[in-house]
Amino acid sequence: xxxxxxxxxxxxxxxxxxxVAGKRQAQSRLYKQFAPLMFTVCLRYSRNxxxxxxxLQEGFVKVFEHLNxxxxxxxxxxxxxxxxxxxxxxxxxxxxxxxxxVPIEKAEEQPxxxxxxLSVLGTKELLQMVQQLPSVYRMVFNLYVFEGMKHREIAxxxxxxxxxxxxxxFDARAILQKLIxxxxxxxxxxxxxx
Amino acid sequence: xxxxxxxxDKLFKDGIEGHKEDVPDAVWENISNKLDEKQAVSFEKKxxxxxxxxxxxxxxxxxxxxxxxxxxFVAPHEDVVVKTVPKTKxxxxxxxxxxxxxSTTVEQKKSVVSDENIVDSKNNLKESSDETNKxxxxxxxxxxxxxxxxxxxxxxxxxxxxxxxxxxxKIKSNNLPERSEANNSTQPKTKIVVEKKISLPDEKxxxxxxxxxxxxxxxxxxxxxMMNAEVFIANQLxxxxxxxxxxxxxxVNLSSIAKQKIKTPASFSLTAFAGPDFSFENxxxxxxxAGPPGGNRQEAKRDEQQSTSxxxxxxxxxxxxxxxxIQSGIMLTTSITNIAPSTVYARPDNNGRIHFxxxxxxxxxxxxxxxxxxxxxxxxxxxxxxxxxxxxxxxxAVRYHLNAGRFSFLPAAGFTxxxxxxxxxxxxxQHGTDTESSEDNITGLRSSYLNGLVSVGAExxxxxxxxxxxxxxxxxxxxxxxxxxxxxxxxxYFSLAGGVRVSF
Numbered sequence: 001x002x003x004x005x006x007x008x009x010x011x012x013x014x015x016x017x018x019x020v021a022g023k024r025q026a027q028s029r030l031y032k033q034f035a036p037l038m039f040t041v042c043l044r045y046s047r048n049x050x051x052x053x054x055x056l057q058e059g060f061v062k063v064f065e066h067l068n069x070x071x072x073x074x075x076x077x078x079x080x081x082x083x084x085x086x087x088x089x090x091x092x093x094x095x096x097x098x099x100x101x102v103p104i105e106k107a108e109e110q111p112x113x114x115x116x117x118l119s120v121l122g123t124k125e126l127l128q129m130v131q132q133l134p135s136v137y138r139m140v141f142n143l144y145v146f147e148g149m150k151h152r153e154i155a156x157x158x159x160x161x162x163x164x165x166x167x168x169x170f171d172a173r174a175i176l177q178k179l180i181x182x183x184x185x186x187x188x189x190x191x192x193x194x
Numbered sequence: 195x196x197x198x199x200x201x202x203d204k205l206f207k208d209g210i211e212g213h214k215e216d217v218p219d220a221v222w223e224n225i226s227n228k229l230d231e232k233q234a235v236s237f238e239k240k241x242x243x244x245x246x247x248x249x250x251x252x253x254x255x256x257x258x259x260x261x262x263x264x265x266x267f268v269a270p271h272e273d274v275v276v277k278t279v280p281k282t283k284x285x286x287x288x289x290x291x292x293x294x295x296x297s298t299t300v301e302q303k304k305s306v307v308s309d310e311n312i313v314d315s316k317n318n319l320k321e322s323s324d325e326t327n328k329x330x331x332x333x334x335x336x337x338x339x340x341x342x343x344x345x346x347x348x349x350x351x352x353x354x355x356x357x358x359x360x361x362x363x364k365i366k367s368n369n370l371p372e373r374s375e376a377n378n379s380t381q382p383k384t385k386i387v388v389e390k391k392i393s394l395p396d397e398k399x400x401x402x403x404x405x406x407x408x409x410x411x412x413x414x415x416x417x418x419x420m421m422n423a424e425v426f427i428a429n430q431l432x433x434x435x436x437x438x439x440x441x442x443x444x445x446v447n448l449s450s451i452a453k454q455k456i457k458t459p460a461s462f463s464l465t466a467f468a469g470p471d472f473s474f475e476n477x478x479x480x481x482x483x484a485g486p487p488g489g490n491r492q493e494a495k496r497d498e499q500q501s502t503s504x505x506x507x508x509x510x511x512x513x514x515x516x517x518x519x520i521q522s523g524i525m526l527t528t529s530i531t532n533i534a535p536s537t538v539y540a541r542p543d544n545n546g547r548i549h550f551x552x553x554x555x556x557x558x559x560x561x562x563x564x565x566x567x568x569x570x571x572x573x574x575x576x577x578x579x580x581x582x583x584x585x586x587x588x589x590x591a592v593r594y595h596l597n598a599g600r601f602s603f604l605p606a607a608g609f610t611x612x613x614x615x616x617x618x619x620x621x622x623x624q625h626g627t628d629t630e631s632s633e634d635n636i637t638g639l640r641s642s643y644l645n646g647l648v649s650v651g652a653e654x655x656x657x658x659x660x661x662x663x664x665x666x667x668x669x670x671x672x673x674x675x676x677x678x679x680x681x682x683x684x685x686x687y688f689s690l691a692g693g694v695r696v697s698f
Binding site: 011022024027028031035036037039040043044053056057060061064065120121123126127129130141144146160173176180 | 200202203205206207208209211212214215216217218220221224225226228229232233675
């Protein structure tokens with residue numbers, strides 16, 4: 001571990017201690033340090049920006065409430081992220097759980113490379129695509145792709161079967177593919193117009 | 195379409211992971227407000243817990259003090275009381291001491307009389323001095339003998355009780371050598387012996403003693419007598435209970451007789467008391483009636499603060515035995531609560547008339563300000579309001595008596611039934627430019643409620659029948675004071691009352 005890393009760790013340790021002591025300035029600093037990253041996490045799990053802001057708010061309140069339980073084992077960022085994901089899941093569970101049957105139209109079969117898609121589609125577009133997914137698909141996709149969970153764990157968390165989790169992931173990917181294709185085509189049309 | 199389905203996962207992960215998005219400032223403001231709320235709640239809980247802990251510590255300290263005093267004062271006395279009568283020798287010794295003191299007192303009382311006897315004997319002797327020496331001696335000796343017998347008679351007549359007879363005997367036996375000396379000696383020697391017999395322990399001649407010194411010596415002797423009073427009384431009881439010259443004095447169980455003779459606890463006692471209360475309310479939301487402003491426990495806790503509360507009353511105790519008693523009586527509790535300004539709205543009451551509806555933790559009230567005629571939905575500002583609740587209570591408790599000399603400690607537990615005597619709210623309404631004060635009854639209060647009662651009283655006996663009393667107590671509501679209201683109120687009180695107890 002480099003010296004700068006150690007210094008950062010010590011500073012973070014001190015910051016956490018001050019937050020546990022209830023110092024508002026320290027809490028504000030901690031928030032400013034991790035909020036932008038966590039907001040992206042919340043945007044992935046939410047339908048829109050407002051919902052993401054609510055999730056972020058609830059998440060950080062819980063972070064400060066339970067900060068004294070952080071044992072400095074593992075990444076602090078990972079600890080906060082877990083809290084954010086749990087808040088998002090709680091919000092999802094509070095809403096009615098209807099399995100969305102979304103007709104998936106076959107996308108145009110025009111092969112696009114990963115790099116090409118990345119060059120065209122920015123983070124905001126990708127986030128918007130994820131937000132367009134139905135709730136259950138969005139949950140499964142996020143938990144599988146970003147949190148690295150297995151279908152068995154996802155099924156337990158969401159109260160669905162393992163098979164349904166796999167099916168939902170497949171459908172989510174299909175929808176995202178369609179959305180990517182639509183975006184790519186729209187871009188090409190814009191370019192050709194120019 | 196993306197060539198590989200798994201590429202889509204990678205595409206989104208690479209595109210989104212690690213991205214930082216700008217957060218609106220309002221989010222941090224909301225978080226900060228929420229943290230302030232939670233901090234206030236936790237302080238309140240901590241304060242509530244601390245308050246309860248403080249009360250528990252005070253009660254524990256009090257009980258520890260009770261136990262310590264009990265061990266110090268009551269336990270040693272119990273040893274003395276419970277002990278059987280000591281063996282004959284020591285008993286006789288104690289008896290002798292008491293009786294000697296008694297006889298000394300008796301002797302002091304009769305010193306004047308004895309003095310007269312000596313004077314008489316003097317006169318007799320003087321008269322006989324005119325005759326021959328032998329005759330004189332004989333007459334004097336006979337006179338002295340007579341005097342002795344007179345003195346003896348004096349002694350015997352003054353000795354009323356049998357044990358003193360024994361003492362007299364002893365005195366006689368003790369003084370026998372002196373007397374025999376007196377009999378054989380000349381006149382002045384005889385006189386001295388007599389004086390010795392009847393004079394005070396410091397052996398001053400009786401005639402030379404002044405009245406004040408006699409009195410002071412009498413006082414000293416009286417004090418000594420008082421200190422041995424227990425033994426003396428026991429001895430007196432012994433003489434009454436047993437033959438005068440019982441050989442085995444240890445057969446007498448003086449302590450049991452003494453105990454029987456010692457005063458029994460009075461059957462009834464009446465305590466008049468008064469003192470302040472410190473209340474800490476417990477509120478619960480009644481979701482069924484939730485909705486109106488001022489009608490939830492958070493608002494009640496925030497906006498209401500107890501102003502004054504005190505309790506006064508009369509308690510009647512019936513002693514079952516020396517340790518246990520049952521207590522009842524009648525108490526009057528008055529509690530005044532200040533309520534912060536709030537907004538009230540005009541609503542129809544049960545009769546359809548439009549009034550401003552005021553909500554508080556005790557219940558609700560329809561305010562009828564004289565000059566203001568509101569329309570449905572109108573709002574007005576209720577300036578600082580005040581609720582006044584009065585309850586007449588009947589307690590029923592069991593008390594345990596711990597006596598330590600003049601002090602007594604009386605822990606008690608029971609319950610109290612409280613009957614509503616008065617429930618009013620005073621408020622000032624500001625509607626537009628009009629301001630009007632109003633006093634109205636609170637709706638929603640139950641006619642009675644039950645609470646548990648715990649107390650640890652302390653008493654100090656001024657006289658046999660009158661004691662000063664201090665009663666710290668706690669009353670905890672078991673049932674709510676109201677019903678069908680948005681907030682259910684459970685008032686708890688910690689009281690510190692002082693009073694006077696009279697035993698009958």
